Amino acid sequence: xxxxxxxxxxxxxxxxxxxxxxxxFSFIPNLLISTFFLLxxxxxLSGISQLPAFEGANYLAFxxxxxxxxxxxxxxxxxxxxxxxxxxxxxxxRLLLTPASRLSIVLGPIIAGMxxxxxxxxxxxxxxxxxxxxVATGFLGVLVVLLLAVGWGLAFAGYSAGIALKTKNAQxxxxxxxxxxxxxxxxxxxxxxELIESSWLKVAATINPTTYIFESMRTVLIDGWKFWGIAKGxxxxxxxxxxxxxxxxxxxxxxxxxx
Amino acid sequence: MVKGTIYVEHLSKTFKKGNVQAVKDVSFAVxxxxxxxxxxxxxxxxxxxxxxxTTLISPSAGKVYVAEQDVLTNPKEVREHIGVALQxxxxxPSLTGREMLHLQCRIFGFxxxxxxxxxxxxxxxxxxxxxxxxxCGNYSGGMRRRLDLALTLVNKPKILFLDxxxxxxxxxNRKSIWDYLERLNKEEGTTIFLTTQYLEEADTLADRISIIxxxxxVATGTPQELKAQIGNDIIAMTFENEGEAEKAEAAITQHxxxxxxVKNTTELNIYVQDxxxxxxxxxxxxxxxxxxxxxxxxxxxxxxxxxxxxxxxxERKRGEVEHG
Numbered sequence: 001x002x003x004x005x006x007x008x009x010x011x012x013x014x015x016x017x018x019x020x021x022x023x024x025f026s027f028i029p030n031l032l033i034s035t036f037f038l039l040x041x042x043x044x045l046s047g048i049s050q051l052p053a054f055e056g057a058n059y060l061a062f063x064x065x066x067x068x069x070x071x072x073x074x075x076x077x078x079x080x081x082x083x084x085x086x087x088x089x090x091x092x093x094r095l096l097l098t099p100a101s102r103l104s105i106v107l108g109p110i111i112a113g114m115x116x117x118x119x120x121x122x123x124x125x126x127x128x129x130x131x132x133x134x135v136a137t138g139f140l141g142v143l144v145v146l147l148l149a150v151g152w153g154l155a156f157a158g159y160s161a162g163i164a165l166k167t168k169n170a171q172x173x174x175x176x177x178x179x180x181x182x183x184x185x186x187x188x189x190x191x192x193x194e195l196i197e198s199s200w201l202k203v204a205a206t207i208n209p210t211t212y213i214f215e216s217m218r219t220v221l222i223d224g225w226k227f228w229g230i231a232k233g234x235x236x237x238x239x240x241x242x243x244x245x246x247x248x249x250x251x252x253x254x255x256x257x258x259x
Numbered sequence: 260m261v262k263g264t265i266y267v268e269h270l271s272k273t274f275k276k277g278n279v280q281a282v283k284d285v286s287f288a289v290x291x292x293x294x295x296x297x298x299x300x301x302x303x304x305x306x307x308x309x310x311x312x313t314t315l316i317s318p319s320a321g322k323v324y325v326a327e328q329d330v331l332t333n334p335k336e337v338r339e340h341i342g343v344a345l346q347x348x349x350x351x352p353s354l355t356g357r358e359m360l361h362l363q364c365r366i367f368g369f370x371x372x373x374x375x376x377x378x379x380x381x382x383x384x385x386x387x388x389x390x391x392x393x394x395c396g397n398y399s400g401g402m403r404r405r406l407d408l409a410l411t412l413v414n415k416p417k418i419l420f421l422d423x424x425x426x427x428x429x430x431x432n433r434k435s436i437w438d439y440l441e442r443l444n445k446e447e448g449t450t451i452f453l454t455t456q457y458l459e460e461a462d463t464l465a466d467r468i469s470i471i472x473x474x475x476x477v478a479t480g481t482p483q484e485l486k487a488q489i490g491n492d493i494i495a496m497t498f499e500n501e502g503e504a505e506k507a508e509a510a511i512t513q514h515x516x517x518x519x520x521v522k523n524t525t526e527l528n529i530y531v532q533d534x535x536x537x538x539x540x541x542x543x544x545x546x547x548x549x550x551x552x553x554x555x556x557x558x559x560x561x562x563x564x565x566x567x568x569x570x571x572x573x574e575r576k577r578g579e580v581e582h583g
Contacts, residue, residue: 003368011365015354022353022394086351094349094410097313098366099338 008100012108013115016082020112026078031120034071035127038064042131045190053194057222061135063190064128065217068121068145069210070184072153075117077177080160082109084173087164087255106165106252110157117153121146133221141220144230151237152213158244165251187211212236261326261340263417263450265289265312270321272307281307283474285321289452289467291417294444296465297454300570304474305454306346309422312452313343326417339367342411343420348403349410352396356387356406359395360413367414381409384439401432408439418450419443425460433460440464458563470566472573478565485565492534493560494541496527496552503550510548515540521571530560530568 020026041063049059086092095105125142135141163176186204188211196202205211216233219226272282282304289295297305310316312323314334323330326340350359360381364374382388385405395406411419425433443449455461461468462482469479478485498504501524508522519530531537534557
């Protein structure tokens with residue numbers, strides 16, 4: 001009896017996807033907000049791309065990463081919410097009482113969260129193309145944007161799952177998602193780094209890993225294949241994933257077993 | 260084939276939070292095919308014990324073997340052989356009953372086909388075939404309990420653990436759960452470990468009962484043995500008010516130091532070997548003290564009585580420790 005790890009992950013991810021689809025209000029608002037960002041910021045702020053610091057970039061391409069990353073972070077937060085719900089309705093204990101690998105129990109909701117934001121990002125990209133987006137690096141570049149979004153989402157899913165498992169509390173998990181705001185807005189959100197006036201925001205933007213994700217995406221969308229610009233985001237994602245997934249795994253171990 | 264046995268030796272559990280000692284040096288053994296009940300009030304340590312023997316939490320001290328496996332070193336093997344229904348049902352409310360069962364089957368290694376047929380079989384057993392394709396979130400309490408029970412049976416467990424499986428159920432749902440459990444135990448030979456606050460439940464179902472109070476096992480035996488342990492008879496008296504009952508209690512303590520008794524507001528129960536004979540003695544004693552009981556009965560004991568007596572003794576002991 002019992003399965004290999006991959007079958008456990010497959011079976012439990014499928015269930016998490018089903019659960020997500022059954023409660024569409026867990027992802028529709030997030031998707032709407034992200035699309036709203038894209039429309040409103042582009043309509044309201046596109047004039048500033050005339051400034052020399054933008055180097056002639058199209059503002060739509062500049063603001064698109066904000067929309068994509070906000071969707072990714074919001075969507076990934078769902079992984080933690082899902083785990084809290086499972087803990088609250090006793091289903092999590094039921095899973096722990098089966099021979100399923102402990103890792104698959106935690107990965108199920110995380111993978112479902114990844115799939116969700118993969119679909120979301122594609123939808124946002126479609127909206128952006130309908131609005132007239134042009135990508136410097138073509139189709140491959142769009143794939144890079146998609147992967148960066150999913151990678152950054154994974155890092156955030158690890159964080160939200162970790163909080164959920166550590167606190168086992170819906171309010172705490174919800175409060176944990178508040179980090180969304182500094183992550184998105186204390187960065188080169190609306191204008192390039194050179195145009196940020198206040199020195200504290202400059203410091204914040206330098207520390208904030210999201211800045212490097214934005215930079216990678218903008219490099220691909222606007223500047224073309226420039227190695228260092230793209231690599232920065234990948235490095236930021238790798239480091240963040242290493243930290244948050246470890247955090248999730250450690251919290252899971254404590255929550256799951258036995259203390 | 261492993262045997263459906265449970266072996267627990269010197270088990271203790273102290274929760275770091277609040278430094279609560281929930282289980283204190285508990286030992287017991289359950290044979291294959293036995294129906295064993297843990298009987299005790301709320302907070303006695305029943306659920307903690309279940310969570311430890313089913314691998315959910317780790318003990319602070321002691322040894323636990325379930326289905327011949329050490330729960331600490333081989334938890335996965337233990338989980339393959341047991342079915343567990345905790346006090347809270349473990350159901351994802353967004354799935355249908357059929358989906359829940361199918362998922363559980365798949366987790367236990369069934370193929371899609373096997374999972375389908377096992378699911379249908381179990382839906383039939385717990386009479387949920389009609390509601391199988393409805394979302395569990397809309398099930399009634401009794402239906403959730405039945406689905407939860409079906410979920411625990413997916414892997415044909417050697418041992419079934421049930422933590423207060425009928426708490427909060429109406430009599431007809433309770434009766435149907437009892438019937439499933441009896442059938443499983445008698446026909447399939449499944450070892451059953453059940454916790455309950457209901458004496459009637461333990462008395463009806465269990466081959467053997469341990470009474471647990473404040474984290475300790477205070478008595479173990481068959482229902483008959485436990486009833487015999489209490490002494491042959493109970494002299495049950497009620498008084499007009501609590502003051503009278505207290506005076507009677509004092510008189511009994513002073514003049515009949517060998518008698519066991521339990522006082523509960525205006526009631527006083529005295530446990531004696533030879534009820535009819537001691538009755539005269541007690542009546543004379545009350546008379547001397549100018550006390551008159553409103554009612555006096557001589558009864559043979561029920562499990563209720565032993566439960567009351569043992570838990571009351573625990574209370575008294577604890578009271579003495581606290582005050583002394």
